[in-house]
Amino acid sequence: MSVRLSDLFILYIDPGTGSLLLQILAGSLIASVVFFKKTWYAFLALFKRKPSDQDTKE
Amino acid sequence: MSYQTEPSSFRDPDGYVFFHGARCYRAIRKSYATTWEKLMQSGLYHQLVETGKIISVSEPVQNLKTEDHDELHSIVEVPHLPLLSYPPEWTFRQLKEAALLSLDIQRESLKAGFSLKDASAYNVQFNGHKALFIDSLSFEFYQEGRAWQAYGQFCRHFLAPLLLSHYGFPELRQLLLIHPDGIPLGLCSRLLPLRSKLNFFVATHLHLHASMEARYASSKPLKKLNIKFPKSKLLALVEHLHMGISGLEEKVSGTVWKDYYKYCSYTDEDTKIKEAFVKEICLSLKGKLCIDLGANEGLYTQIAAEHFSLVLACDADALALKVLEGKKIVNVICLQTDLGNPLPAYGWNSRERKSFIERVKHNDLCLALALIHHLCISNNLPFEKVVEFFKEIAATLLIEFVPREDPQVQRLLVSREDIFPWYNRVNFEKAFLRHYTLVRKSELKSGERVLYHFSRNV
Numbered sequence: 001m002s003v004r005l006s007d008l009f010i011l012y013i014d015p016g017t018g019s020l021l022l023q024i025l026a027g028s029l030i031a032s033v034v035f036f037k038k039t040w041y042a043f044l045a046l047f048k049r050k051p052s053d054q055d056t057k058e
Numbered sequence: 059m060s061y062q063t064e065p066s067s068f069r070d071p072d073g074y075v076f077f078h079g080a081r082c083y084r085a086i087r088k089s090y091a092t093t094w095e096k097l098m099q100s101g102l103y104h105q106l107v108e109t110g111k112i113i114s115v116s117e118p119v120q121n122l123k124t125e126d127h128d129e130l131h132s133i134v135e136v137p138h139l140p141l142l143s144y145p146p147e148w149t150f151r152q153l154k155e156a157a158l159l160s161l162d163i164q165r166e167s168l169k170a171g172f173s174l175k176d177a178s179a180y181n182v183q184f185n186g187h188k189a190l191f192i193d194s195l196s197f198e199f200y201q202e203g204r205a206w207q208a209y210g211q212f213c214r215h216f217l218a219p220l221l222l223s224h225y226g227f228p229e230l231r232q233l234l235l236i237h238p239d240g241i242p243l244g245l246c247s248r249l250l251p252l253r254s255k256l257n258f259f260v261a262t263h264l265h266l267h268a269s270m271e272a273r274y275a276s277s278k279p280l281k282k283l284n285i286k287f288p289k290s291k292l293l294a295l296v297e298h299l300h301m302g303i304s305g306l307e308e309k310v311s312g313t314v315w316k317d318y319y320k321y322c323s324y325t326d327e328d329t330k331i332k333e334a335f336v337k338e339i340c341l342s343l344k345g346k347l348c349i350d351l352g353a354n355e356g357l358y359t360q361i362a363a364e365h366f367s368l369v370l371a372c373d374a375d376a377l378a379l380k381v382l383e384g385k386k387i388v389n390v391i392c393l394q395t396d397l398g399n400p401l402p403a404y405g406w407n408s409r410e411r412k413s414f415i416e417r418v419k420h421n422d423l424c425l426a427l428a429l430i431h432h433l434c435i436s437n438n439l440p441f442e443k444v445v446e447f448f449k450e451i452a453a454t455l456l457i458e459f460v461p462r463e464d465p466q467v468q469r470l471l472v473s474r475e476d477i478f479p480w481y482n483r484v485n486f487e488k489a490f491l492r493h494y495t496l497v498r499k500s501e502l503k504s505g506e507r508v509l510y511h512f513s514r515n516v
Contacts, residue, residue: 027295
């Protein structure tokens with residue numbers, strides 16, 4: 001679905017054209033960075049020592 | 059009994075907050091009826107209430123008839139918060155927690171088909187240690203393909219002051235006072251060091267954002283520009299802000315504070331007497347709100363917190379408050395306040411936001427321990443001026459007199475001329491007894507420090 005930015009200007013607060021354009025222009029890059037970071041953290045989590053049963057008992 | 063509208067509740071056309079006696083209500087206008095009904099049916103609001111993120115609302119109240127009754131969809135009751143606090147006096151932790159809470163709510167909202175229509179820091183309050191979202195009408199339906207309209211406001215209200223603190227200018231959070239709708243991104247961008255441009259998070263959400271704002275500030279709304287902005291990217295934007303803000307830390311210069319706690323003129327016995335005195339008074343009074351002015355690391359705040367529903371701990375020292383906040387006492391609100399210059403009333407007509415004094419004066423007990431010398435000597439305040447301040451905010455006052463001979467007072471006098479010949483116990487008592495009645499006093503053993511329990515004359 002597409003959106004007309006002009007529709008966004010009848011709003012409770014002024015969203016600012018620059019703020020809206022930035023989201024649209026940088027959106028893909030930000031999404032890639034978030035995807036990369038999440039994957040990286042998930043990868044690191046594989047090597048983190050999980051508390052063993054013994055730890056729990058102690 | 060009359061209805062009193064909350065002075066700050068006028069910007070949102072969909073409703074407002076008002077008081078009736080001691081109770082607090084939210085009026086919802088017909089323009090918001092569909093959104094409100096769907097919001098309640100969606101389960102989102104209830105889920106946020108259950109997780110302690112948003113203020114609870116009652117079922118619609120039937121027995122209230124306001125003047126604009128015909129324009130209203132419904133009226134709901136909300137808890138009456140005993141104390142309001144504002145972003146310029148919040149600590150770094152509070153501002154960060156309020157930012158992360160707003161992002162959490164935006165994330166949950168998007169998943170449920172809603173979005174936050176504004177992201178003002180004033181939508182958040184502290185009813186104790188934890189942040190609480192208080193604007194029940196901030197939600198709107200999410201429209202597919204639409205960017206977050208409150209993104210710019212979020213960055214001005216939260217990101218800019220947090221980044222200024224992170225990069226070593228915590229005092230510049232005070233810019234929130236002269237910019238109630240958030241610190242302009244262009245100003246923040248100019249203030250941050252050059253190296254901040256090398257950080258992708260800061261470069262995008264702040265520096266590039268500021269440039270885009272400036273470039274398109276005077277341009278007319280873009281017409282017929284069809285651009286898709288899928289929800290997945292919007293969620294990623296919220297996630298990116300969350301990750302970036304989670305990693306921010308306040309930089310407080312060590313040189314300013316390192317000697318602060320070296321000087322301590324109490325013996326163990328003095329501390330015990332003082333603790334017992336405070337405890338006894340707290341126990342006899344109990345109540346809803348205690349304010350601890352000059353709380354430092356909160357030794358006496360902790361005692362008060364056991365007997366009062368809510369305790370406000372004020373101090374100008376960021377590091378002391380950081381230690382106190384680290385204790386995570388659920389019913390303690392910390393505010394970074396310079397009592398020599400407390401927050402004035404500000405905003406529209408100078409009435410939108412209440413002054414510090416206006417907000418704290420309805421308390422059950424005011425503690426002012428080891429504070430008098432800071433007021434009189436550091437601020438050149440005669441006793442009469444100090445009493446003038448207290449008689450406005452404290453009906454019941456527990457105050458400590460610190461004599462001139464005390465090492466703490468001597469430290470304040472070391473680098474200045476002693477122009478305080480009047481600073482003694484006799485004049486102190488004389489000034490306070492003009493407006494207060496002495497209930498009890500207790501002398502500390504090792505020096506001439508004295509604790510007074512005063513009750514304001516009617």
